[in-house]
Amino acid sequence: MQVIAGREEDGSFTVQSPSSTANGLDDAGFAALARELEASLRPRWVFPSVELLYPVLVAAGVRVERCYDLALAEGLLLAHEGQEGQSRSLRAAWARANGEEAPPDSADVELAQPTLFETRVPTLPEGVTVVTAVRRVLAEQERRVAAAEHPDRMRLLLAAESASALAAAEMSADGLPWRAxxxxxxxxxxxxxxxxxxxxxxxxxxxxxxxxxxxxxxxxxxxxxxxxxxxxxxxxxxxxxxxxxxxxxxxxxxxxxxxxxxxxxxxxxxxxxxxxEEWVADGRFRPHYVVGGVVSGRWASRGGGALQIPKVLRTCVRADPGWKLVVADAAQLEPRVLTALSGDRRLADVAAATDLYARLGEALFSGARWVPAAGDDRDDRARAKIAMLSAMYGGTSGEAGPLLALLRQRFPDAVSYVEHAAQAGERGERVRSRLGRTSPAPSAAWRALTGGLASDEAGELKARRASRGWGRFTRNFVVQASAADMTAVMLATLRQRLPAPAHLVFFQHDEVIVHTPAELAEEVSSAITDSIAEAARMLFGPACPVRFPMQVAVVDTYADAK
Known part of the structure; x- marks a missing residue:
């Protein structure tokens, strides 16, 4: 069941359900109708942008179960098609769907009555309603998804990203408990x-x-x-x-x-x-999260530094009386994602341990003729971590080079996976995550520099450095973006599994915090571990041999979680 909701240029709302269409709704009318439709139909809502519409519902106490975010989907599809950098607004998507030139961002929006997030509404062609545009763009996006390299994976990515947008809006509204x-x-x-x-x-x-x-x-x-x-x-x-x-x-x-x-x-x-004074009110820190704000798919935040809470301030993040914080982070997520991507069975055996780096150290250095550099007092775990990070980030300086060579010798499938991605980047090609997030193309300046036209040795050196630099980017992109895929799916499934009134209050790359009544803390902990397992199955299949453990702590204050 599908319901379309959009905001017209005059700031009013239009909602189209299977049985009727309601036009000219104000905020209260939109919320009341949405509450009724959510309870009776449990539909999949189609929003031009969750970020711009959903806060109106959340402020009125309305939460929807699932949705489709046209703007986020447009951005992912444009990147997949090699057209990143174009506007993903409804006006631009409507133009492209009709074979027209899309207007630039500055021309396709106007400000409605200012709100907390400066809600923007599209300036569509005369006579075209938001619902009409949404229906046309949705149909065109469905056609483009079917033409993607892996349509089923892309559908999962768009669903997970849309659910993440719902979670982000809810987290901003609920806020992180904070003792001012x-x-x-x-x-x-x-x-x-x-x-x-x-x-x-x-x-x-x-x-x-x-x-x-x-x-x-x-x-x-x-x-x-x-x-x-x-x-x-x-x-x-x-x-x-x-x-x-x-x-x-x-x-x-x-x-x-x-x-x-x-x-x-x-x-x-x-x-x-x-x-x-600016960010904490009524005992809550309420930042504004930006889903997919980083090119790899990681979240960003707009103001407040939400994703960089200093350790010294974590003691201020405290559960309400009678409640608990359930803090969970995925242990060494990116190395495990690389293991699953590459299908390296030997590394999968290593990843069965909760502390992957410790087990990797045993696997790398047991019986190996490794002579540490003078003054190097690091243990095998620390060296194993350097080797793995060198594989994922392309480090070769100092001891990283020999350690990476040892890792390549012991686990060739995993290292080959990222090295092939690096080689593609050095050639100026794009690479994709597991679900289809696509890396941007290098700039025209990069192509000019690496085009083989250097006239002297200095120019050739610059070209090689630029080529290797972009290769390091694509090397890491396939892992980091796939990890973002996985956490998006995990977040979407967790949001559905959480028992009321427990709710997500924080998310950062591979870490989540849930604020819950104390008596539900055990159920919430199980929901988190079940969600990461389900995400692994959805991304890598039921036979995926890689274990993705979650380190879960039930605490009164964030500072006690680590």
């Missing part, structure tokens, strides 16, 4: 009392004075990297930049306060009092 009072206490304990905007907190002022004193009283601005580099040069220490990892190895009395200043300054700038 604890956050405030932490800021005061770390930085001192709150100061006016533009001023340094007391602790930063004191650290800045210590830094200058360590340089013999020479004025140094710790917020200015060039000032720090210049001061170090004055002290006889040459560094290319004032990065944390470069400073750590320097023996100078200014380094300690410099590193502390950097850490606290970042806390103040990224998650200080201004952030707390």
């Amino acid at each position: 009072d604890l956050h405030e206490e932490l800021l005061v304990s770390r930085l001192g009392p709150r100061v006016r905007a533009g001023e340094r907190p007391k602790v930063l002022v004191e650290l800045a004075a210590k830094i200058s004193e360590a340089f013999g009283g020479r004025p140094v601005n710790p917020d200015s990297p060039p000032s720090v580099v210049k001061a170090l040069a004055w002290a006889g220490i040459e560094v290319p930049a004032a990065r944390k990892y470069l400073l750590k190895g320097i023996d100078h009395p200014a380094v300690g306060p410099l590193l502390e200043y950097k850490e606290l300054s970042r806390l103040y700038a990224a998650n200080g009092w201004a952030w707390l």
Whole structure:
């Protein structure tokens, strides 16, 4: 059963169900009709964009079970067809479906009455309603899906991405439980009392004075990297930049306060009092998630830094009284995804362990004539991790090259899989994830540089570097994008499995947090582990030999989960 809902240029809603069409609905009317249709029909809703329409329903307390997001589907299909970079709006998709030139983004939308997310509605040709456009674009997308390399996989991807969009809107509305009072206490304990905007907190002022004193009283601005580099040069220490990892190895009395200043300054700038006032209200942190915001399919966030909650602030993420946080992350997800993609049976045996890297270390170095470099005190697990990351990211410097060679010798199928993807990238070809996410084409400048027209040795060197660089991108894309496929399917299935009133409140790459009444925590934990197993079956088939364990913790505060 299918129901189409869209917003017209005047801001009103139109809903077309199998039995009738309702036009000119305001927000309340749209929500009331949607509630009725969801309860009676349990349809698949078709939205021009979940991001733009669904928040209206969620704000009214209406949740839908399933949907199809035309905008997300359009973006994935355009990329699959080698047309990434084009507008995925309903107006543009309508034009393409009718063989017309699609207008640029700036011309195909206008602002409706401002809302929390600045809802945009399409400017369609005169006489064309949103529902008419949706029906036409949906039919055209279904034709394009049927022509895809693997239609069934693409259908699964579009369904999972659409369900992810529902989850993202619900998570933004529900919010992550956040204790503003604890956050405030932490800021005061770390930085001192709150100061006016533009001023340094007391602790930063004191650290800045210590830094200058360590340089013999020479004025140094710790917020200015060039000032720090210049001061170090004055002290006889040459560094290319004032990065944390470069400073750590320097023996100078200014380094300690410099590193502390950097850490606290970042806390103040990224998650200080201004952030707390802007993003936390009524005990909830409500960021805006962007599904598929990264080219590999990973989520992004718009404001608030939702995907980068510092460890120091995780103590502020606390369940409500009588509730729990169920925190789960997929253990070493990307190496396991690579194992399933490549069909490497020997590596699948390794992946049966919860700690894949530890078992991989045993498999790589047991009986191997491996002589560590001088001063290398890493254990076999750490070396195995370097080898695997080198395979997935193309690292060859230092010890990575020999370790990758050993991995290739022991697990040739897995390493060959990513190396073939790298070779395709070096040739300027596209690669795909398991379900059909497609890498972008390299730029015209890249093609000009690598086109074999270099006239000198320096030009040839640049061309080889550019070619290898794009190969590293495609090497990692096939793994990271397939992992994004898997987590999208897992998220979609988990959303359906969660018992009410438990709900998702956080998602990041391979980690989820569910806020649940304490008595449902065990059921939620089982739902999470069942969802990742189901996602593995849906992506790689029922005979997939790879184990995908979830590390699940039931806690009162996020800080206790790890």
